[in-house]
Amino acid sequence: MNEFLSFFERNSVDGTHVVFMMLFSLGIALFHTVIFSGLYNLKFPTWLFFVLCPSLIGLAFLVHPKYALMIFLFLFVSVFLFGIIGMIYSMILKNKEDRIAKEKFDRLHNISKTPLSKKLFGVLMMGGIIWVYFYLAEREQLKLLLLIIPGLIFLNRFFFPSNKSKFLKLQAVLPTSKIDSIAMGMVEVEGDLEEIEPIISPYFNKPCIGYYYTIEEEGPADDDGKRSYKTIFTELKTGIFKIKDETGVVTVNGEGLEFYFDRIDNQRGGKTRHSETYLKNNDYMFLIGYASSDNGNVIIKKENPKGIFGIANPKSISFRNKYQPLLISFLTTLFFITLIIIYIILN
Structure with a gap:
């Protein structure tokens, strides 16, 4: 001093x-x-x-x-x-304001909080990855990450497939049923949609059979000045409707129905972008669900919370069926070639 x-x-x-x-x-x-x-x-x-x-x-x-x-x-x-x-x-202060805004947004759209078990699992996974990194770094074996990372990706795809993957695999083995001869159980049908009681979409107020609504937040621009968007909210809702082919009509309870087609029917941009995709009257679609009897009438619905219940565009399904075997062969060959290259690098 x-x-x-x-x-x-x-x-x-x-x-x-x-x-x-x-x-x-x-x-x-x-x-x-x-x-x-x-x-x-x-x-x-x-x-x-x-x-x-x-x-x-x-x-x-x-x-x-x-x-x-x-x-x-x-x-x-x-x-x-x-x-x-x-x-x-x-x-x-910004984090506090963002948290308050997110809580307000979640209350407005009835978004439930992330379960504590899911948060803990995420923390454990992150901790495990960090531990593996330092473990390999201590033994000067960081190059083994070249094998571990592809392996984890493969295991995730093989043991934890998405609902869309399950839908597409089921589509490959299920025969397409005619509506007048539907058997009870998992079925695959194809035809035109018929509206029974329309529901109103939340943002553009369009009457439809069902809607998929997303809110995206604008992110930073890349080197070319193009803006990216991050999805901050999604809502999927479908009412009761019918699907018909040349042999008949069957009712579908749309609760829990997932959309497996890429289409945007309405969109409004800006700092926050709102998009809506609709299931509309007379749409020609391909549907997989669980057929059961309801007071003597056949109804297609979701079997259980983990059951497969989805709808897709027949043209995209046909295109996939045509080229999927070639794609699988190419990816399998590429995977094994990658493993061989990694083995050569490690040794």
């Missing part, structure tokens, strides 16, 4: 130095104004720091010349100090 004070004793300033420091402090005042108004979101007269900073230096010089340099250095260092604290404060 004594050395610190003796530094200012040895470096006393005169009137010329004080004038220079007062002028220089106007630049410091500009940074203070930006920091406290921008990062701390404080309201004050714009001239405040432009008067305060030079005044403090001048008053300090009148008290004792050594204090002028002390105050000047303090003001200079305070720019970095308050800037760093302000950035941390603004990040905390």
Whole structure:
């Protein structure tokens, strides 16, 4: 502490130095104004720091010349100090505002909170990945990640397939049934949709058999200036409808029905983009569901919460069936070639 004070004793300033420091402090005042108004979101007269900073230096010089340099250095260092604290404060405030906005958004759209078990599983998975990284780094075997990562991707695809993958696999083995000869159990039918009681879409207010509604948030632009979007909300709802072919008509309870076709019927862009896809009257579609008897009448519905119940465009299904064997052969060959290349690299 004594050395610190003796530094200012040895470096006393005169009137010329004080004038220079007062002028220089106007630049410091500009940074203070930006920091406290921008990062701390404080309201004050714009001239405040432009008067305060030079005044403090001048008053300090009148008290004792050594204090002028002390105050000047303090003001200079305070720019970095308050800037760093302000950035941390603004990040905390922004996270709090985002959390409040998300909670409000979730309440508005009846989105349930992520279960604690799912959060814990995610934390454990992340911890496991970090542990594997440091374990391999300690033994200088990081190159083994080249084998582990493709292996995990393959295991995830093989043991935890998506509902769409299950739908497409089931479609490959189920025969397409004529509606007048549907058997009880999992069935595959194809035909025109008939509206019974239309439902109204949430954003564009369109009457339809069913809708898939998404809200996307605009992200940063890439090097070419193109904007990316992140999905922040989805809603899928389908009412009761009928599907018919040349042999007859069958009723479908659309609760839990998933859409497996790529089509956007209505979209409005901006910072937040809203999109809707509809199931409409007279749409020609391909459907897989569970056929059961309802007071003597056949009805197709979802068998259970984990059951397959989906609808797709017959043209896309036909295209997939035609080229899927070639794609599987290509990907299988590519996978084994990749493993061979990795083995060569590791050795």
